[in-house]
Amino acid sequence: MEHNSSNSFxxxxxxxxxxxxxxxxxxxFIMIPNEIDGHPVTEIRDNAFYxxxxxxxxxxPDSLRHMGHHCFYQCTSLxxxxxxxxxxxxxxxxxxxxxxxxxxxLPESITVVPDSxxxxxxxxxxxxxxxxxxxxxxxxxSGCSALSSVSMDEKLSAIGDFAFFMCDSLNEIYxxxxxxxxxxxxxxxxxxxxxxxxxDSFCVLAEAGSPAENYAENNSIELRTxxxxxxxxxxxxxxxxxxxxxIAGLILxxxxxxxxxxxxxxxxxx
Numbered sequence: 001m002e003h004n005s006s007n008s009f010x011x012x013x014x015x016x017x018x019x020x021x022x023x024x025x026x027x028x029f030i031m032i033p034n035e036i037d038g039h040p041v042t043e044i045r046d047n048a049f050y051x052x053x054x055x056x057x058x059x060x061p062d063s064l065r066h067m068g069h070h071c072f073y074q075c076t077s078l079x080x081x082x083x084x085x086x087x088x089x090x091x092x093x094x095x096x097x098x099x100x101x102x103x104x105x106l107p108e109s110i111t112v113v114p115d116s117x118x119x120x121x122x123x124x125x126x127x128x129x130x131x132x133x134x135x136x137x138x139x140x141x142s143g144c145s146a147l148s149s150v151s152m153d154e155k156l157s158a159i160g161d162f163a164f165f166m167c168d169s170l171n172e173i174y175x176x177x178x179x180x181x182x183x184x185x186x187x188x189x190x191x192x193x194x195x196x197x198x199x200d201s202f203c204v205l206a207e208a209g210s211p212a213e214n215y216a217e218n219n220s221i222e223l224r225t226x227x228x229x230x231x232x233x234x235x236x237x238x239x240x241x242x243x244x245x246x247i248a249g250l251i252l253x254x255x256x257x258x259x260x261x262x263x264x265x266x267x268x269x270x
Contacts, residue, residue: 009048011036019043023052028077031059044071046091053077056100060084067094076100083107090114092137095121106130113140115160122146125169131155136163138183145169154178159186166190167199172224174205175212182215189219 008027011020018041020032032041041061046068049055056077064084069091072078080103087107092115095101102123108130115137118124126149138160141147148169154176161183168190190199203222206212216223
């Protein structure tokens with residue numbers, strides 16, 4: 001095993017693969033290459049950039065497969081994270097308390113959003129959960145107070161304890177019927193003077209008879225079911241059926257009136 005440094009980060013070579021182990025100095029920008037000394041960069045080790053408060057931007061290599069726990073913990077200046085397409089797994093708390101993080105793209109290759117991964121990322125406003133993710137673990141987005149848009153796919157089956165706790169800007173969320181496991185206060189809760197309470201104006205959008213409907217009812221959370229929506233746009237956001245049919249009805253009514261007028265005009269000419 002070799003230990004080396006390149007630019008502002010340090011690394012080791014194990015079994016002909018490079019693992020990033022840390023950094024030197026106070027970097028603002030880091031670009032990790034796909035290869036170092038002819039070996040692919042496949043891993044960022046646990047705590048590698050722990051509390052690197054100066055780091056604003058990092059470019060990840062396409063060769064990256066593993067990210068260790070808390071590897072970017074409390075990187076308070078980090079603004080974005082565009083993760084590579086073939087990343088296999090992320091450790092717990094990867095981006096926890098990255099308070100400036102406002103943009104994240106998660107790859108389709110991951111199956112779990114880990115424990116506390118984006119906890120207290122107070123600048124994050126939206127997130128798309130990739131199609132292959134089956135579980136959002138506990139505290140994953142807890143404390144993301146600016147988060148207002150979440151898109152989930154039909155393969156998701158579990159949302160862990162406090163996963164979306166204290167996401168006070170999240171007014172509504174569509175939960176697919178595939179989600180059949182909900183942790184304690186998984187979503188829709190915030191602290192108050194007496195403990196924890198349902199977030200004001202929060203609403204769960206769910207299919208009738210789904211586990212999400214049961215979660216909402218059991219937690220006294222406002223609910224809209226497939227009785228009030230059944231269509232979705234390209235981002236999986238529900239479209240109100242009354243509005244959709246209202247437009248269609250208006251078109252049909254207009255067509256009918258035009259037809260009647262044409263018949264009256266035709267009658268006068270013949």
